[in-house]
Amino acid sequence: MLKRSLALVLSIVLVLTLSVGCAGGNGGTNEDKTSIAMVTDVGGINDQSFNQSAWEGLQRAEEELGVNISYQESNQEADYKPNMETLLDAGNDLIWGIGFKMGDAIKQAAKQNPEQKYAIIDFAYGEETPENVVGVVFKAEQPSFLVGYIAAKMTKTEKVGFVGGMRGEVIDGFDYGYHAGVKYANSDVEVIRQYAESFTDAAKGKAIANSMYQQGADIVFHAAGGVGDGVIEAAKEQDKWAIGVDRDQNHLAPENVLTSAMKRVDNAVFNIAKDLKEENFPGGQTVVYGLAEGGVGIAPTSDKHVPEDLLNEVEELKQKIIDGEISVPYNEDTYNEFLSNNNL
Amino acid sequence: MLANLGFILGTTLLYSAPLMFTSLGGVISENSGVVNIGLEGMMAIGAFTGATVGFYSGNPWLAFLAAGIASGILALLHAIASVTFAADQVVSGIAINFLGPGLALFLSRLFFDGATMTESIDFNAKMPRPLNGVFAQNSFLDLVFNQYATVYLAFLLVLIMWFLLYKTKLGLRIRAVGEHPKAADTLGINVYKIRYLCVILSGIFAGFGGAAMSLAVVSNFRPTLISGHGFIALAAMIFGKWKPQGAMLACLLFGASQGLVIFIGRTDLQVSSQILAMLPYVLTLVILTGFVGRANGPAADGIPYEKDEA
Numbered sequence: 001m002l003k004r005s006l007a008l009v010l011s012i013v014l015v016l017t018l019s020v021g022c023a024g025g026n027g028g029t030n031e032d033k034t035s036i037a038m039v040t041d042v043g044g045i046n047d048q049s050f051n052q053s054a055w056e057g058l059q060r061a062e063e064e065l066g067v068n069i070s071y072q073e074s075n076q077e078a079d080y081k082p083n084m085e086t087l088l089d090a091g092n093d094l095i096w097g098i099g100f101k102m103g104d105a106i107k108q109a110a111k112q113n114p115e116q117k118y119a120i121i122d123f124a125y126g127e128e129t130p131e132n133v134v135g136v137v138f139k140a141e142q143p144s145f146l147v148g149y150i151a152a153k154m155t156k157t158e159k160v161g162f163v164g165g166m167r168g169e170v171i172d173g174f175d176y177g178y179h180a181g182v183k184y185a186n187s188d189v190e191v192i193r194q195y196a197e198s199f200t201d202a203a204k205g206k207a208i209a210n211s212m213y214q215q216g217a218d219i220v221f222h223a224a225g226g227v228g229d230g231v232i233e234a235a236k237e238q239d240k241w242a243i244g245v246d247r248d249q250n251h252l253a254p255e256n257v258l259t260s261a262m263k264r265v266d267n268a269v270f271n272i273a274k275d276l277k278e279e280n281f282p283g284g285q286t287v288v289y290g291l292a293e294g295g296v297g298i299a300p301t302s303d304k305h306v307p308e309d310l311l312n313e314v315e316e317l318k319q320k321i322i323d324g325e326i327s328v329p330y331n332e333d334t335y336n337e338f339l340s341n342n343n344l
Numbered sequence: 345m346l347a348n349l350g351f352i353l354g355t356t357l358l359y360s361a362p363l364m365f366t367s368l369g370g371v372i373s374e375n376s377g378v379v380n381i382g383l384e385g386m387m388a389i390g391a392f393t394g395a396t397v398g399f400y401s402g403n404p405w406l407a408f409l410a411a412g413i414a415s416g417i418l419a420l421l422h423a424i425a426s427v428t429f430a431a432d433q434v435v436s437g438i439a440i441n442f443l444g445p446g447l448a449l450f451l452s453r454l455f456f457d458g459a460t461m462t463e464s465i466d467f468n469a470k471m472p473r474p475l476n477g478v479f480a481q482n483s484f485l486d487l488v489f490n491q492y493a494t495v496y497l498a499f500l501l502v503l504i505m506w507f508l509l510y511k512t513k514l515g516l517r518i519r520a521v522g523e524h525p526k527a528a529d530t531l532g533i534n535v536y537k538i539r540y541l542c543v544i545l546s547g548i549f550a551g552f553g554g555a556a557m558s559l560a561v562v563s564n565f566r567p568t569l570i571s572g573h574g575f576i577a578l579a580a581m582i583f584g585k586w587k588p589q590g591a592m593l594a595c596l597l598f599g600a601s602q603g604l605v606i607f608i609g610r611t612d613l614q615v616s617s618q619i620l621a622m623l624p625y626v627l628t629l630v631i632l633t634g635f636v637g638r639a640n641g642p643a644a645d646g647i648p649y650e651k652d653e654a
Contacts, residue, residue, distance in 0.1 A: 044460035044567055054460075075445070075567075167617070194609045197621030200568035203362075203561050206604050207355040214351060214482050215610065217632065226568040233562045236467050252464050252564070 033077035035068035036061065036273055037092040038082040041099035042129070044073050049225070049246045050265055054098045055119060057269030064270075065277050080105040094276050096121070096269065100170055106133060117281060119272055121265055122170050124286040129324055131284040135266045140170065141177025141330040142321055143261035144221070146179020146314050147243050148296050151219045151257055152189045153310055163231050164195040165203060167226035170333070174223035174245070174261065176335040177328050184326075187344045192217055196227045205230030213238045219258060222246070232257060236317035241305075248299035259306060260299035267294055292322045346605060350487030355603030357488070357495050360595040362556040364498040366577035367584070367591035368505050369584075374586055375509060376542035377522040377644040381437035382422050383550045384574025385444025386415040388567075390554025392448035395462040395565035396455055402469040404559050411555035412536070412548040418444060419547020420540075427539045430648035449567055460567040462558075473562040492560035494552075501549070504590040518542060522642035525649040535649050544637030553577065562601075583632040585639045594632060601627040 025119050041053040058069040070090070072083035080102050087095045088109070097106040100122040110118045110130045119134040127137055151160045162178055164171045175193065182189050192212050196204045199274060203228035213234065220235065221243035222228040228245060235242035235256040244250065244260030268289050275281050289295020303311060320326045329335040338344075366383050373380040386461040393414035398407035418440060425436040452460050474550025479486035509515040518538055520528040525535045557573070558565045576598060577591075601624035609620055 042568060046453070046461065047458040047566070048459065070444050144523040197617050200571040202557070202569060203359050204602065204606065207358060207603065209608070210355070211351060211606055211610055214347065214487075218543060226566055229562045229564065229566065229569075236563075253467075290563075327401065 018215045025079050025333045034277055036094045037070045038089040038096035038098055039071045041221045042074055043268050047073055047270050050264050053100050053265040057266035060270050061273035065273055067273060070173055078168045084109045088113060093124040094119060100327040134282050135286040137288050138296050140173035141328045143290045143311050144174045144177030145181035145328045147221060147259055147261045148178040149185045150306055152182040152185035155189055155219050155301050157216050157218045158188055158257060159190045161192045161217040161220035164222050165199040165227060166197055167195060173330045176331055178221055180329050183344045191298045196224055198227055199225035202225055202230035209234035213240050242245060248301055250301040257303035262299055264295050291318055346484045350577045351483045351486040352603040352607050354487040355606060356596060357491050357597040359602045360599030362493040362496040362553045363566035363577045363580060363595040364555030364592055365579045366550045366574055368588055369546035369585060369594050370581035371588050371591050372542045372580050373546035374645050375522045375642055376518045376539045377642055378426055378539055378543050380546050380647040381434060382440025385441040386418050386547050388444040388448050388555035388570040389418050390415040390551030390559040391570050392565045394555030395558040397508055407559055408555050412551040414558055415551025416544050416548040419544050423540045423543035425538055430650050433646055462564045465554055465563040470563050481556060482593045494556040498602055502592045512619045517568040522570050522644055523601050525644050571614050583637055598624055598628050
């Protein structure tokens with residue numbers, strides 16, 4: 001009998017603590033501040049790449065716009081959905097998914113929760129964009145064109161390489177933009193291309209880059225995430241050039257990373273935060289960031305290894321792209337068009 | 345032609361060395377009767393420790409040893425759970441696979457200002473390449489033999505393990521414990537002690553495998569650096585019939601097919617790179633199931649030993 005009543009009392013205490021806990025939780029989010037949260041891709045918040053860049057954008061938004069920010073990290077793809085649920089329950093105004101792999105997860109969540117705003121980096125739903133979602137894409141082909149131009153001007157062997165992660169719209173932009181930049185600078189320069197079919201296998205990246213250097217290439221550009229660590233390592237070992245991606249990767253090999261094709265994810269995330277704050281959230285749209293919007297560019301450390309006059313040429317090219325004089329191709333069809341338009 | 349062959353062989357070695365270390369870890373643990381599917385987690389902590397100690401100390405050998413010790417400590421947990429407390433070894437191994445990468449991430453944040461990626465080790469502080477510069481660059485011999493010291497160590501360790509398991513008294517005891525722990529116990533062998541030793545050694549080897557990734561293949565650690573290597577090593581051990589030399593051959597075969605795939609990718613053969621990317625796994629599977637035949641592990645593998653109290 002005593003045991004039973006004790007159990008009852010304990011259960012009541014338990015239930016009470018639970019409700020107290022809930023009340024505490026609600027109190028925290030009831031402020032008037034706008035809150036924005038992001039779900040990282042598997043690289044984690046400080047991946048020296050996309051996720052970190054996005055987080056820096058949010059941090060800037062926190063400082064300059066006074067919004068609440070938070071994040072949830074994904075250790076594997078299966079974490080995307082639970083992480084989004086967590087952020088949804090926390091009462092955020094906007095939830096970011098960082099990386100195209102989250103495309104389906106974001107869309108599904110957006111359909112289930114039509115009142116919640118979502119945004120995603122590197123994914124365009126086109127016509128099918130739900131009203132509560134913004135897709136942000138970058139014209140990756142533009143900085144790739146610029147680094148391709150630099151590569152073609154600086155190669156001594158008239159051969160350069162491209163290592164891709166996996167084929168798809170995003171990587172195609174890097175691939176064909178780079179090809180176009182090389183051919184635009186010097187149509188005699190040959191580009192060797194190989195895909196790793198992975199974004200994590202560093203050993204494969206190293207082996208592919210080794211193979212390219214062995215075939216006579218002296219500059220290799222990668223758009224392949226963790227695979228790129230191997231590419232840069234191979235450049236160090238063979239004392240050749242590598243070109244980084246997404247962020248300024250010069251710190252990985254200061255003597256061997258020539259330049260980097262950067263996506264300014266931070267600027268994009270900040271701008272959307274600003275729109276949200278000003279109640280201009282571009283829901284249902286795909287926002288495209290290019291050179292003109294400061295959404296992409298080449299690494300600031302490029303001046304370490306690239307001669308000044310070449311950098312000046314690159315500046316001129318940049319202006320031409322912004323003015324629309326050069327339209328940089330982003331897939332196979334536009335690339336072929338580009339070649340025939342320029343008589344290459 | 346010769347240069348192409350050299351490239352494939354060199355890539356084979358580059359790929360296989362980390363797997364070989366880890367696979368040997370599996371061999372020693374399972375020969376003593378403890379299943380170790382925690383190799384992946386142990387490799388991750390080894391890779392992280394190697395990169396971190398390497399970065400701060402500038403001494404690759406110290407880093408290599410530290411990686412072994414760190415993974416050895418993680419393996420000690422596995423030993424405590426599965427040997428002393430007779431827990432399900434698979435469950436404990438899975439726990440290690442969560443714990444290892446998680447711990448690596450946590451510590452990386454602590455040591456590198458919140459970054460999940462360690463700083464690159466200076467090129468001169470990486471594992472040395474003993475034969476660097478001996479042969480003309482990109483000649484056949486250079487492509488094959490200009491490898492990091494870890495590659496040579498991996499082969500040495502295979503030899504040592506073979507000798508230990510099949511030519512020494514300790515090896516006989518280890519195998520006895522894995523086959524029939526009760527009989528071994530009756531003859532006065534301390535089953536627990538042997539199993540503890542083997543599990544900890546297995547962690548140390550997996551740690552070496554991880555460090556071979558972060559100190560030789562690349563020069564930094566990021567959470568995706570070890571993605572599936574531990575499981576491939578585990579599979580190689582099973583295909584190699586729980587023998588050091590068998591595991592070595594399975595790892596080499598896997599590495600060779602990766603080399604071949606990368607080579608095919610650069611020729612004019614129009615094969616989809618997705619199909620090519622599958623090839624190493626398919627090839628390894630086909631060759632090993634088709635030609636190697638039935639694999640029988642140690643009889644008491646995976647069964648916790650509990651002494652009769654009577």
